[in-house]
Amino acid sequence: MFDIRAIRDNPDAFRAAWNRRKPGLGDIVDQIHAHDGALRKAVTDKQDAEKVRNENSKLIGRAKAEKNEQEAARLMALVAEAKLTIEAAGEQEAAAKGLLDEILMGLPNLPLAEVPQGQDEEGNVEQSRWGEPKRINNPKDHADLGEALKSDFGFSQMDFDSAVKMSGARFVALRGPLARMERALAAFMLDLQTGEHGYEEVSPPLLVKDQALIGTGQLPKFEVDLFKATNFDSDRFWADYNVAHEAQLDQFRDIGYGNISSEEIREASLKRQREWLKKYNSGEYNDPRYLIPTAEVPLTNLVRDQILDGSRLPLRFTAHTPCFRSEAGSAGRDTKGMIRLHQFNKVELVSIVENEEAGLAELERMTGCAEEVLKRLNLPFRRMLLCTGDMGTGARKTYDLEVWLPSQNTYREISSCSYCGDFQARRMDARFRKEAGTKPEFVHTLNGSGLAVGRTLVAVIENYQNEDGSITVPGVLRPYMGGLETIA
Template sequence: MHDIRLIRDNPEAFDQGLAKRFLEPQSDEILRLDRKRRDAVGRQQEAETERNTLSKQIGQAKARGDEDEFNRLRAEVDRLKSVLEESGADAAKFEEALNQHLAGLPNIPMDDVPVGKDEADNEEVRGWGTPKEFSFTPKDHVDLGEGLGQLDFERAAAMSGARFAVLQGGLARLERALAQFMLDVHTSEHGFTEVSPPYMVRDGAMFGTGQLPKFAEDLFHTDDDRWLIPTAEVPLTNLFRDAIHAEGDFPARLTAYTPCFRAEAGSAGRDTRGLIRMHQFQKVEMVCVTRPEESEDELERMTNCAEEILRRLELPYRVMLLSSGDMGFGARKTYDLEVWLPSQDTYREISSCSNCGDFQARRMNARFRREGEKKPEFLHTLNGSGVAVGRAMLAVMENHQNEDGSITIPDVLRPYMGGLEVLGA
């Protein structure tokens, strides 16, 4: 959500920020609704003040026995009651329209975000590792998994439909090993606190992190008005909603391993083969909630935490600074980590780390109070994949495959795999 006061003070800057998202100017309509709302509130307050004054005069007239004045004042109070009802209804109507308008607008990009319409305008920040040169033609993860007899799309589709998979045997254990490894690194070395959150949330939680109302079609909804989480970012960030916290509680760094559910309504025809884009997948998520002056440093720190996972898994990757048109709805600045996939001869996203500024905190009313200060301030929120477990697994499979179709287990995962060094049929 955007700060209406900043839009009032500098509408041109607001429209310039939206222009980086390739959106038309919005400040005129926003300020029109704001004026209508404030005018209605003003009429309401004036009528309330006048009614209070007249109420005192009614008592005085009654005490004097002045029946004509008493009746005249009563009639005026009745008229003001209608004014109060009408102005109150107008204020509520225009406030709702204003909030709906603001809720549909994305966050404003930071100054150092490259302006561009899509991923073609993203900028590479750095890279790590060199893609392996194979002495044979590398297989993709689907052929590898099916060759091992441990990845099954057909039986998953029979019971659940497309974009689901069944893992079994060594691959199921590899998925679990990856998640445990990530959680151990983030909690024991990176200072994150592990959380086991709900997998279903209400409308307010989805609104707070920006999934609603704009992206409802990309979500799964239950019959009792709950939503399956698309990422653990939703419940973790909402832990701070509707409260004023102590300054000393921040930065707060949380991590969780959860299933994630996405309808993928806007991805028809994209990544239909394999595990890249599923309706249900596992992810280790990182969330940081902090004071405004610390959020830029926290974004760099969080991104490095995700990078460390890929380095220890010996997976070549690159860090991309997303352009204004490729960023998510709630982000001010985003780094994508893209891992090398030999079968596609390219890099694919495996983690996305974003600084949302106070955009989500305003929607959630998540605030803190500095020591010695009376007025609370909105917190800044950040989120990042630490990383997507399914994509990490397929990257391990492809980058560490052998000519016979077996997969060499990275050293850091072997303790989680019972000492297994090679995953074979």
């Protein structure tokens, strides 16, 4: 969401920024301006009429107390007239607000000036590199290595076949030492971020309401990327439906079937059915939840609908959770292995700060916190500054960390750290008060992966592979794996 007053005052700045996101998108400013004008006109009209109603209602009370019925009747007529105006203006207000919100909620955040212009990942700019890729002769990819490794019971430690049978494509079951290594990675990351970087560990809900996703920006535009868990109340729906059906039949009977054409009956029935189809799909009989696509959603929503104490900022949260993504639109990409799954684990970092200056400093800090994980695992990586076309909707500036994958002879994304300004805060109504007595201000939010656990496992397997197909356990993970040095 955006500050409508800022758009009014600087329409050209918004126009230019949205055009940087996507050529032509800035023209939306004209529509916003039109709807905003209509909205304010309607609001003013309504308020004027409400004033008339309120004042006269008080006078009515006084007139009645004085037993002046004639005066009371005269005033009541005035109020009745005002109410018509209120109703009409109210409808116009709701219509304009609906159109305006629909536009505003669907627009992406404004990229900061230092973000490079670009259409897709080709436009991203490398910022730095760390570590030297190790020379590996004929490196195998993680899937081949993982499937070849056997658990004590003789099953693949990276068991795609079994997972696919029960859940379909893009799922995996880790078994034995590899499963433990994934847990070790998560524990290591969490200990680092909480113990050394000051993040508070959170165990959040994994199912959230649509409002939470609207808050962080995944909705309304990207519902196809999410897994939705529905729970339709069919008993209540059909009970209500039958009542409406009976009522309509009664209505026909009252009119008399001789006085109504079969065409009219058909029309009326269809209309009723269409209405109920709409209700069927609405939230009225359904209370859906979404599986979180990232812990950014619950962690950021921790501050929703609040006025925080400014002296406590910044707040830093971390959580290790599964993430669920439908991966609609990525058919055919990364179909082999664990790079792109419907379910994966991730350690997420979220920071709540007070303004842009603090936010940009925090972005550097947060990215550093993510990089530290890779450094301690001794995995080569590079830092990319994302271009305007490759950033997520909520972001104003994003760094991606890409880890070296020997099998692909390239760097692959393993973390993404974003500064979101007050974009999410406005959608969530998350504010803070600098000092007692001062106006509340919107907080600024950041989120980043610290790191994607599944992909880190992939990187460890590939970078620590040995000629014989065994995997050397990185030093920092050994304490978490009972001292195990090699997975074979």
